[in-house]
Amino acid sequence: MAGAENDNRGSFAESPLRAIELEQKPPPAPKPHYAGHRDRLRARVRKSGADTLADYELLELLLFRSIPRADTKAMAKALIARFGSFAEVLGAPEHLLREIKGIGKEAAFDLKVVAASAGRMTHGRINRRAVLSSWQQVLDYCRAAMAFEPRENFRILFLDKKNQLIADEVQQTGTVDHTPAYPREVMRRALELSATAIILVHNHPSGDPSPSRADIEMTRTIADTGKPLGVVVLDHIIVGRDGYATLKGMQLI
Incomplete structure (x- = not known):
């Protein structure tokens, strides 16, 4: 009889506890x-x-x-x-x-x-199109590509006789305030690509796109080198965080 009482007590104690455990589900975690x-x-x-x-x-x-x-x-x-x-x-x-x-x-x-x-999107807007008829898109592309670079980059857009883009290449990477440009190398590459016109582009990490005296002189040297070869420098675009400047627009070339 004592054993039966123990069994009853055990059965009586365990069943309600299991039911309570099942009912006490943890609350859902609050959303952050x-x-x-x-x-x-x-x-x-x-x-x-x-x-x-x-x-x-x-x-x-x-x-x-x-x-x-x-x-x-x-x-x-x-x-x-x-x-x-x-x-x-x-x-x-x-x-x-x-x-x-x-x-x-x-x-x-x-x-x-x-x-x-x-x-890539902005480049696609000028690729194989007449560059001069989509000039604002060219400026937007150059600024997006280079304006926020921490060092000066010298880039060239090579154009065919219809002023369509053949190639877009970074020629040199320099320091925070200088990048070298070699007129002979520029023209050698233009002739390799059968380009008849080029647009020079470089950035000013300082943010101010105003051309320096060195920028102007180098542009004129490259233009003079290209004339007898039939390669025209259409413009030199300088980009910075504060905007852009073009030497053609400033009547400096």
Whole structure:
């Protein structure tokens, strides 16, 4: 009888406990505070378009995919504060992007892929088209490609007799305030490509696109070298964060 009582007590005690355990499910984890913000930002873009977003908000959208489990608003604002604008963030070197708290290797890499994609789009707008009839697109492309580079680059657009783009090549990379240009090498490459005209392009990392005396003299030297060879220098574009200048437009060549 004592054994039976023990069995009954055991049966009586265990059953209710199991029922209580089944009923006490843990509450669902609360959504992080930034989840609703992300949804609202996406909804704004779908309704009104990305043009309605501030620079930092557009950066947030890009960072959502690279950093799925963190608040990217502060990171986006820090990037703008450091580099100045959306375009300057995309143009910044990868190692400098990673200096911003929260921006790791993958996020910095993804931003550079976006920058490369933007450059490819603008290049496509001038490729195999009459350059002089799409001059603003040429200027936009040059600025997107070079304005935010930390060192001077010397680039040449090679054109055929219809002023269509044959090739777009970076010839030299220099320092923060100087890049060498060799007139003979410029013309040698133009002849190799059967180009009849060229547009010279270089950037000023200082941000000010105003031409220096050296810029003007070198442009005239290259133009003089090309004349007997039938290669015309149509213009020399200088780009910087503050805009662009063209020597032709300034009546310097």
